[in-house]
Amino acid sequence: MTQMALVIDLNVCVGCHACVTSCKEWNTSGEAGSLADMRPYDDDPSGTFFNRVQTYEAGVFPMTDTIHFPKSCLHCEDPPCVPVCPTGASYKRKSDGIVLVDYDKCIGCKYCAWACPYGARELDEGRKEMTKCTLCADRIYNEALPERDRKPACVLACPTSARLFGDIHDPDSEVSRAIRERGGYALMPEWDTKPSNHYLPRVKAESSCGCGNGAGCGNAAAPDDATLQAQLERGEVNLAALAAHR
Template identity: 85%
Template sequence: MTQMALVIDLNVCVGCHACVTSCKEWNTSGEAGSLADFRPYDDDPSGTFFNRVQTYETGEFPLTDTIHFPKSCLHCEDPPCVPVCPTGASYKRKEDGLVLVDYDRCIGCKYCSWACPYGAREIDEKRHEMTKCTLCSDRINNEALPERDRKPACVLACPTSARLFGDIHDPESTVSKAIRERGGYQLMPEWGTRPSNHYLPRHKTESTSCGGGACSCKSAGDAQDVSIDAQLERGQLNLASAATRA
C-alpha cells in the first residue's frame, strides 16, 4: 500500500515560514476553500493554518541552540481522528494513505481534534468546519501541472530543501532512503498512531563564543566552500533557491 508523507530535515530548516505562507496561499485558493483570518494585523490575530513552525531555544547560555520545528498533520497510518468522526467526514484515502476531510459531511463537532494527540486539526471559525493538511492532494495528482510541480506547496517553497515528499513504503524512494540512512524518526510513536511524516534528527555541532579554542569563525584558508555549486552538490539548496541567489 502506498503511503505518501513528508520527511523534514531539522538540520537545515531555518524557520523562514515559507512553507506556512505557501500552504496558506495554495489551500485558500484550492479545494479547501477560503481559510479564515481574524484580526490579522491586531494584537490578538487568529486564523486557520494547515502548517505551523514552532521555534524554541535549547541549552543554557552561552551554549544555546535555536530549533525550528515545522508541524502539520502527520497522516498517521492508524489515525485516531477517523473512527471518532460521527459523520464519516474524516477518512483515510486508500490509494495514497492521506487522511482527508469531506467538508460536505463535516459538522464541526471537534471530535477529531480532541482525538488527535498532535494538535494537527484546526476548526475554521468562519465555516465551522474542521480543516487540516491534505499534503496538497489537489495538487500532487493534478495532471494539468508539470510533473515537477506535483508536490505539496510547502515542499516546493522551502529554500533549503528541508522538506522531502514521497512514498515511505517504497524502499527505493528518496524519503525512505533518508529515513533509513539518517535515522528518521516519528513524532510521539508511543501513541501507537504510526505517523507517516518523519523527522531527520538534528545533529549537534560544536559551538563556543568567538575567540575560543573551538571558535566557529575560521580563517579564509580554512573556510568551508559556500558556493552555490558546492551547496547544490551537498543537497543544501534546491534549484529554486539557487536560481534566486544567482
C-alpha cells in the same frame, strides 16, 4: 500499500515560514476553500493554517541553540481522528494513505481535534468546519501542472530543501532512504498512531569546541560553565568559534 508522507530535515530548516505562506496561499485558492483569517491585525489574531513552524530555544547560555520545528497533520497510518468522527467526514484514503476531511459531511463538532494527540486539527472559524493538511492532494495528481510541480506547496517553496515528499513504504524512494540512512523518527510514537511524516534529527557540529583555539581545533568536549566564564573574562574565547559550536 502506498503511504505518501513528508520527511522534514530539522538540520537545515531555518524557520523562514516559506512553507507556511505557500501552504496558506495554495489551500486558500484550492479545493480546501477559503481559509479564514479572523481579526488578523487585532490584539487577538486568529487564522486557519494547515502548517505552522514552532521555534524553541534549547541549551544553557552561552551554548544555546535555536530549533525550528515545522508541524502539520502527520497522516497517521492508524489515525485516531477517523473513528471518532460521527459523520464519517474524516477518512483515510486507501490509494495513498492521505487523511482527509469531507467538508460536505463535517459538522464542526471538534471530536477529531480532541482525538488528535498532535494538535493538527483546526476549526475554520468562517466555515465552522474542521481543517487540516491534505498533502496538497488536489495538486500532486494535477496533470495540468508540470510534473516537477506535482508536490505539496510547502515542499516546492522550501529554500533549503528541508522538506522531502514521497512514499515511505517504497524502500527505494527518496524519503525512505533519508529515514533509513539518517535516523529519521516519528513524533510521539508512544501513542501508537504510526505517524507517516518523519523528522530527520539535527546533527551537532564538532568542528569547533568554543575553547578559544579557533574552528577545527579537534577538541571533542566544550568547556564547562566555570571554565568558559573564566575564559570570557580573560578575553580568551574565540566568539566566532563559540557561535559555530552547537
